[in-house]
Amino acid sequence: QSALTQPASVSGSPGQSITISCVGTSSDVDFYNYVSWYQQHPGRAPKFIIYDVTNRPSGVSSRFSGSKSGNTASLTISGLQAEDEADYYCSSYTSSTTRVFGGGTKLTVL
Amino acid sequence: QVQLVESGGGVVQPGRSLRLSCAASGFSFTSSGMHWVRQAPGKLEWVALISYDESTKYYADSVKGRFNISRDNSKNTLYLQMNSLRPEDTAVYYCATDWGHYFRYWGQGTLVSVSS
Numbered sequence: 217q218s219a220l221t222q223p224a225s226v227s228g229s230p231g232q233s234i235t236i237s238c239v240g241t242s243s244d245v246d247f248y249n250y251v252s253w254y255q256q257h258p259g260r261a262p263k264f265i266i267y268d269v270t271n272r273p274s275g276v277s278s279r280f281s282g283s284k285s286g287n288t289a290s291l292t293i294s295g296l297q298a299e300d301e302a303d304y305y306c307s308s309y310t311s312s313t314t315r316v317f318g319g320g321t322k323l324t325v326l
Numbered sequence: 327q328v329q330l331v332e333s334g335g336g337v338v339q340p341g342r343s344l345r346l347s348c349a350a351s352g353f354s355f356t357s358s359g360m361h362w363v364r365q366a367p368g369k370l371e372w373v374a375l376i377s378y379d380e381s382t383k384y385y386a387d388s389v390k391g392r393f394n395i396s397r398d399n400s401k402n403t404l405y406l407q408m409n410s411l412r413p414e415d416t417a418v419y420y421c422a423t424d425w426g427h428y429f430r431y432w433g434q435g436t437l438v439s440v441s442s
Binding site: 219248250252254260261262263264267268273303305307309313314315316317319320 | 434
């Protein structure tokens with residue numbers, strides 16, 4: 217159950233787009249389309265923002281989008297806003313019926 | 327609206343036990359699988375999953391044999407019994423609803439600190 221690999225930090229200016237990668241293995245990201253993403257502001261609980269690789273739950277801004285290629289999933293945030301500054305975590309279902317998270321990425325809006 | 331309220335956290339010595347609770351409201355708890363997820367500084371870790379009827383339970387390797395997830399559907403409450411606690415179990419513990427393969431709604435967490 218090794219954690220998925222994410223960059224420790226990314227940054228962008230307001231209005232720009234950024235992409236956060238999430239690298240897994242043949243036992244999780246590569247094999248299943250059950251990748252999700254969570255946004256977490258300091259001192260708050262995580263918030264569910266992407267599921268099934270590409271889908272957004274109701275109420276989540278269309279500026280958030282997800283994709284996957286092989287063992288790498290990605291979260292793209294377009295039109296960056298100050299409120300997007302947060303930590304982002306990916307997660308995947310695994311072949312052992314468990315769940316695994318990425319190590320988290322801190323997004324800084326410059 | 328969905329509410330999940332964790333309780334039972336605190337400071338405990340290594341080797342001791344602690345039981346966490348998660349009181350649920352605003353959704354059909356008796357039809358929902360439930361997770362425990364913990365967060366040491368900067369890192370989320372899935373801990374355990376229980377089915378809606380308690381018939382299946384899954385655990386992370388790091389807690390297997392030491393932690394037990396359970397629920398009382400008559401009380402809309404989820405539990406995590408933690409035994410043989412270690413310093414590396416120190417974290418904020420969240421309960422979350424299972425939605426397919428995802429963590430749909432989260433509580434605000436309860437802090438567990440394992441220290442002598």
